[in-house]
Amino acid sequence: MTTTRHLIGLLLGTEEDWPRAFEEILRRLGPVTGTGGTRHEFDCERITIEPFGLRDKPRYHLVIDRLAYWYYHPREWLKKIALMDNVYLLNSPFTFQSMEKHAAYCAMMRLGLKVPQTVLVPYKNPLDNSRYAYTAAKYNRPFDLDAIAGAIGYPLFMKPYDGGAWRGVSRIGSPAELHAAYDSSGEMLMHLQKAVDYDAFARSLSIGAETMVMHFQPERPMHLRYEVHHDFLSPQAGAEVVTIGRLVNAFFRWEFNSCETLVAGDEVHPIDYANACPDVALTSLHYYFPWAIRALVKWCVFALVTGRRPKLDTEADRYFEIADDASASYEQKLAAYGELADAYFETDRYQEFCATSLAHIDEITLDWVAGPGLDELLIDTVRATYPAHEHDQFIAHLRGLVGLWVADESARLRAAS
Ligand SMILES: Nc1ncnc2c1ncn2[C@@H]1O[C@H](COP(=O)(O)OP(=O)(O)OP(=O)(O)O)[C@@H](O)[C@H]1O
Ligand SMILES: [Mg+2]
Numbered sequence: 001m002t003t004t005r006h007l008i009g010l011l012l013g014t015e016e017d018w019p020r021a022f023e024e025i026l027r028r029l030g031p032v033t034g035t036g037g038t039r040h041e042f043d044c045e046r047i048t049i050e051p052f053g054l055r056d057k058p059r060y061h062l063v064i065d066r067l068a069y070w071y072y073h074p075r076e077w078l079k080k081i082a083l084m085d086n087v088y089l090l091n092s093p094f095t096f097q098s099m100e101k102h103a104a105y106c107a108m109m110r111l112g113l114k115v116p117q118t119v120l121v122p123y124k125n126p127l128d129n130s131r132y133a134y135t136a137a138k139y140n141r142p143f144d145l146d147a148i149a150g151a152i153g154y155p156l157f158m159k160p161y162d163g164g165a166w167r168g169v170s171r172i173g174s175p176a177e178l179h180a181a182y183d184s185s186g187e188m189l190m191h192l193q194k195a196v197d198y199d200a201f202a203r204s205l206s207i208g209a210e211t212m213v214m215h216f217q218p219e220r221p222m223h224l225r226y227e228v229h230h231d232f233l234s235p236q237a238g239a240e241v242v243t244i245g246r247l248v249n250a251f252f253r254w255e256f257n258s259c260e261t262l263v264a265g266d267e268v269h270p271i272d273y274a275n276a277c278p279d280v281a282l283t284s285l286h287y288y289f290p291w292a293i294r295a296l297v298k299w300c301v302f303a304l305v306t307g308r309r310p311k312l313d314t315e316a317d318r319y320f321e322i323a324d325d326a327s328a329s330y331e332q333k334l335a336a337y338g339e340l341a342d343a344y345f346e347t348d349r350y351q352e353f354c355a356t357s358l359a360h361i362d363e364i365t366l367d368w369v370a371g372p373g374l375d376e377l378l379i380d381t382v383r384a385t386y387p388a389h390e391h392d393q394f395i396a397h398l399r400g401l402v403g404l405w406v407a408d409e410s411a412r413l414r415a416a417s
Contacts, residue, residue: 004040008042011067021377024368029361029364090300095252111247112323157191202261203258245257253314290365
C-alpha cells in the first residue's frame with residue numbers, strides 16, 4: 001500500500017496551549033486511510049523564522065498561521081508559499097489585510113447584512129509624513145464631528161478600523177465623550193459605529209466546515225466571557241449566526257476565524273468578524289477548547305488527505321449577483337449565500353470524510369481530554385498565565401469546565417453508539 005506523508009507547519013507567536021493539544025491529538029490519531037485505501041501519515045513541526053529565497057521550496061504541505069497578523073516577515077513568506085508552492089493555508093494571506101475591520105464591514109454591507117451604521121473619520125493627529133502638511137492643507141475638508149455623531153445617534157462606539165483586543169474601543173454616550181475619545185485617538189484611524197442595544201452576544205468560532213456558536217459576555221473578565229449555555233438563541237437566530245460566520249469565511253477564504261454578532265430580537269447584527277487569528281486559548285475557551293482542537297485536526301487532515309486546493313480567487317461576483325437581486329428577500333439571499341459557503345467548504349464531503357476516515361477521532365479526543373495529558377497542559381497554562389496566588393483558583397475553575405465537557409461528550413458518544 002502506498003503511503004503519503006504530510007508535514008503540517010505551525011507558525012506561532014506566544015501560544016503553547018493549543019499547539020500542544022493539536023500536536024498530541026494529531027499524534028494519537030496516527031495514519032488515516034483515504035478514499036481508495038491510500039494511507040496518509042502526518043508530521044507536525046513548529047516553523048522557525050529565517051531568510052528565505054523566493055524560489056526556495058518549502059517543506060510544509062499545510063500551514064496554520066497565528067503570527068502573520070503582526071509579524072510581516074512570515075506574512076510575506078505565507079504569500080510566497082501560497083502563490084508559488086501550493087501550500088495549503090487555512091486563511092488566505094491576500095485577504096488577511098481585511099483583518100482591518102473596515103474591508104470586512106464594506107463587504108458584508110454590500111451583501112446586505114445588518115452591520116450597524118458606520119463612518120470612518122480622518123486621523124486626529126497629523127501623519128508623520130513630510131507630504132502630509134501640504135496634502136492636508138489642500139485636500140482635507142473640515143468636518144463636524146458632532147454632526148456625524150448626531151446623525152448616527154448616541155450611544156455609539158468609536159473603535160479602530162483594524163482593531164483587536166479592545167484596543168482603542170470606547171462607548172460614547174455624549175458629545176463630551178465623543179471629543180475626548182477622538183482627541184485621544186491620535187494616530188489611530190477610527191470608525192464611529194451605532195451601538196446595538198442587544199439581547200444576546202453570540203461569538204462564533206469557525207474552523208473549516210464547523211462552527212461553534214458561543215454565548216459571550218464581553219463585560220466579564222476574560223476567563224468568564226464564554227458562558228457554557230446551549231440554545232441561548234432562537235433556532236432561527238442561531239441558524240442565521242452560523243450562516244453569517246460561514247458566509248464571511250467563504251467570502252474571504254478564511255477557515256479559522258471568529259465572528260461576533262449582536263442579536264436584538266430577531267435581528268442579527270455582525271460587528272466584528274475579521275479575526276483571522278481568533279482566540280482559541282484554553283483559559284478563555286475552556287469547555288469549548290476540546291471541540292476547537294479536534295475540529296482543527298479534522299479540517300487539516302481532511303484538506304490534506306482529499307487534496308483540497310486552497311482558493312486564492314474570491315469569486316466575489318458570485319456573491320454580488322445574489323446581493324444585487326432586487327426581487328430576493330434578506331432571508332432568500334442568506335440562504336443563497338449559505339449554499340455558496342457550503343460549496344466552498346465542501347460540507348457534505350467533509351462530513352462523509354469525518355464519518356468514515358475519522359470515525360475514531362471523537363474517542364481519541366475524549367480519551368486525551370479526560371486523562372492526565374490535558375490536565376498537565378491546563379496546569380502549565382495556568383502557571384504561565386496567572387500570578388501564583390491565583391493558580392489554585394484557576395486550575396479548579398478550568399478543571400470544572402473541562403470536566404463538564406468530558407461528561408457531556410461521554411454522554412453524547414454513549415447515545416450515538
Ligand atoms: N456597534 C456596537 N454595538 C454594541 N456593542 C459594540 C459595538 N461595537 C463594539 N461593541 C462592544 O465593544 C467590544 C469591542 O468591540 P470590537 O469587537 O469591535 O473590538 P475588538 O478590538 O475587535 O475586540 P475583540 O478583540 O475583543 O474582539 C465588543 O465586544 C462589544 O462588546
Ligand atoms: Mg471583537
